[in-house]
Amino acid sequence: MSLIELGRYDRNLANIIVGRLAAEGIEAIAFDGGASIADGSYLLIPVRVMVDEGDLPAARAIVDAA
Template sequence: MIELVRSNDPVFLSWLLAALQHEGIETFVLDAYASAADGSISAIPRRVMVDDGDEPRARRVLALADELGKGAAP
């Protein structure tokens, strides 16, 4: 497994996990419980992991997130 991204943004993570699932890419989120136990200071980002073979497709989904963040239409 490879680390696709780290983030403390729950909205972004929710969108990303849904988009990856829609593409049939299995994910594993590390540090979710440590991040929640940390409270509101967000010192521990959650890490989204994907299978090595899914990395190219997952990176394309991540690139789409970047485009959407800049105001591009889906």
């Protein structure tokens, strides 16, 4: 499995996208979601949504259609 970045989103949207992709059978992972929670800036740091390189076209189509 080779991960590739689908995009960078705010924390809440990233988790929604991961769930939507999972519902379509595409495994996705949100990276950096816990960054800088201690200092209160966690909403300012974009979360990377990562998918398998082979799933990228389908994942992009799902996100673009939403």
